[in-house]
Amino acid sequence: MPDGEKEPRAATRRVTLAEVARRAGVSQTTASFVLSGRREEMRISAQVEAKILRAVEETGYRPNVVSRSLRTGSSHTIGFVSDTVATTPFAGHLIWGALDAAREQGRLLLIAETEGDAELETQLVETMRDRQVEGIVLASMYTRWANVPRALLGGPSVLLNALSKKETSVPSVIPDEAEAGRCAARLLLEAGHREGIYVVGVGVDPVRTPKGSVAACERLAGIEEAFGREGVRLSGGAFLGDWQPHGGYEATRGILSSRKQVRALICFNDRVSVGAYQAVADAGLEVARDVSVVSFDDEPVASWLRPGLTSVALPHYELGRKAIEVLLALDGASGSGKVHRVEMPLRVRESVGRSGAGLDRPARRAAK
Amino acid sequence: MPDGEKEPRAATRRVTLAEVARRAGVSQTTASFVLSGRREEMRISAQVEAKILRAVEETGYRPNVVSRSLRTGSSHTIGFVSDTVATTPFAGHLIWGALDAAREQGRLLLIAETEGDAELETQLVETMRDRQVEGIVLASMYTRWANVPRALLGGPSVLLNALSKKETSVPSVIPDEAEAGRCAARLLLEAGHREGIYVVGVGVDPVRTPKGSVAACERLAGIEEAFGREGVRLSGGAFLGDWQPHGGYEATRGILSSRKQVRALICFNDRVSVGAYQAVADAGLEVARDVSVVSFDDEPVASWLRPGLTSVALPHYELGRKAIEVLLALDGASGSGKVHRVEMPLRVRESVGRSGAGLDRPARRAAK
DNA sequence: TTGTAGGCGTTATCAC
């Protein structure tokens, strides 16, 4: 970087199009046409164009986007309103994907957070519309059912990671949780597991899931569907109000201490799996060899555990991208209320062993 | 929520101030004064005010912020440009803090990511200035030295989590890493540790730190200062190019397998600690009882480990807040280039044991 | 106390 100089001008006054035109000795209109690339169309001479471009160069002219927005009605800006970015760290990838997709289409993102406050949500949506955003993405940091706030209907919008409770014209973008469930189940089936399979995170008999969690319901449905097709049934499950390591630890301990044979655990997220690993170790068993573990989300910790945790990933980045794409494809009208499901990719590591793999060796528990 | 109705009007045309004024039977000026709360000042009658407010109510008028910005020159928007939000998940808290502070002052945040691309960075900063942002926060996701891009000097700006390589007028907001180092060292001293203390993440003899990492240098300096004051010296250290679990595992294994007594580890972040825990367990030792561990960052995983990992936290949220505060306090001028250091709070868990605590019992290694 | 008029920097419509 060739910058031997001192710091240059601080906040020099901005140059306007009028000044550029004057400097180039043409009218503002001509300058405007050239700069918006409509020279050919308007049959403006190449010489004139050159003069204008030189003036732009010399003055360091940059168009005033605010003014342009006032005139054209669009600010080339998209509003992104989320409930919380805080508790689910990698949900930041949602924003990342949205940012990338937006930038590729020449848009910037106006971001705000509601922290779950419905009134604030309405307020923020309106504040953004006041700024002439082209549309609004209303994002939830974990997949859930939500009320579509009235304010959202005032213009183009998309629900990200959320489904409307009622019929609505607002489209949704969510991960394909049911398929993820099937995927996890198939993985176990392929490894030869047909019994001693437990779910950790939801109750199974009767079914009991954390309130409002789309993921819980759809994952379970997918799991049971894939197993059912092969005549396999879950041996049980443990409901957890929230999916954190401590709960996963306790639940897994409970399952392991029951009289039944435990061959595989389907943990409903990676944090639960962290607890499950600890409980398995405490019982003198080994993950994969004695107890297979499949998980969901694929947070970074999944790759830190040993053996590496096989997990069906939340496609945060892709979700973010998709939301912007859907929004920008929503020309004018509010959309069809279509639900777009994004595939959750399987990340295979080492936590699933073949059924029976550990049977020929004595379990460590026996050795104690 | 009382909403038995169907979805209401989609994107009704926006009402202007002129319409409100006409409807209220007053001039636009009067309406404008009332709505900007200058009724008293302009001595406008309460009746007139009421008429105007009613018209606003009836029409659902919302001011066009774009137009206002064009007129006033400020968009009540702050630009937040970061290098990556991706790799360091909890850095999202930086954004969260900034978002909160901005909203409290009636500002919205325009966010963008450079992914480390300097050209893109310049471009984004300029794009934001084109939108008349009040100022720009240039954020780095881990504390480092950075070049201040020229584009930043065109208006108010703040470096977040970064220090300028050269003298500059742009102020910085960074975590107080040196004090964090002292804090970690003091904690070990108070637990009675005076020897067998190793750092994991940086080399110590000769000193070797990951390129560009302010944290590495300042943490180490703080540690050595606090120890030096008590006549204590580090027994050694292991340099790591990046601070991930795998490296932490290998480094710790190396340290433990050396002939020397190992009593305490200062891991340079929590991921390194994850690896260290695994290596300690593999050696048949126990964290806290046999080997104390102190760490930095306080990522969520710190509380998931067992025993819970004591860590000096990166105050992401506070950093984000502070950056906005500093920026908004920067009236007009570019600022003094002052460096604001934010305290890193210590989160005490169970990974530090008293020196000698494990000595009366046989170490598990011996029992093998 | 209220109204008129000009301008912020663009874009777009029409004459020339």
Add this chain to the structure above:
DNA sequence: GTGATAACGCCTACAA
């Protein structure tokens, strides 16, 4: 091919 001129919606000096 080019140049006045009028919006876009709001703010505010100044006039009444």
